[in-house]
Amino acid sequence: MSEETKQYAVDLTRLDTAVYRATNSVGASIEFGSGEGLLSPVELLLAAVAGCSAVDVDVVTSRRAEPESFDVHVEGDRVNEDGASRLSEVRVGFDLSFPDTPEGNQARKLVDNLIRISHEKDCTVSRTVENPTRVLFSNDSK
Structure with missing residues (x-):
């Protein structure tokens, strides 16, 4: 590899x-x-997961037809394990609408496959969240 x-x-x-x-x-x-009025760090993480796949889907479908609407909802469940919190599951849902034209129909037909490819291969954010990733901290305080 x-x-x-x-x-x-x-x-x-x-x-x-x-x-x-x-x-x-x-x-x-x-x-x-x-x-x-601010996004929390967890909400930024959720936005990053949704945004990464949204970009993947948007770039390809928009070459065929401009979407009439493009909305992505993402949510996660915070759990507490022995005093330590994390998200246990993150769910991402796409709600897209394309014009009723040959180009719009072509874009619409691509969406499921593009979401799958983004999830399995292209989206660095969701793949990082799903796989063990070392996070190293340092303290350079003076």
Whole structure:
């Protein structure tokens, strides 16, 4: 099995108590935390799972026809195991609508297979969540 490596990174900056900004190398950013009106870190994880497969499906279907609607719902069950919490199951549901045209019908027919391929091969986020992945922490505090 050959393995290619591409590194991703974000920097996290504290804006206020439990409010943070994540910024990538090109300057795109998102604020999140436990403050009112913010996505929580778990919700960001869910958004990443849904977003990764949404991109996979969108890029291919949009070449055939522009969707009339493109909605993805994702939810997860938080469980507590001996005082440690995690998500036990994440469910992703697509609700897409394409025009009633030959191109729209072609796009519609691709959706199930594209979701399957994204889940099994292309979506780095869901595949990472499903597989054991080492998470290493360090403390460079001064």
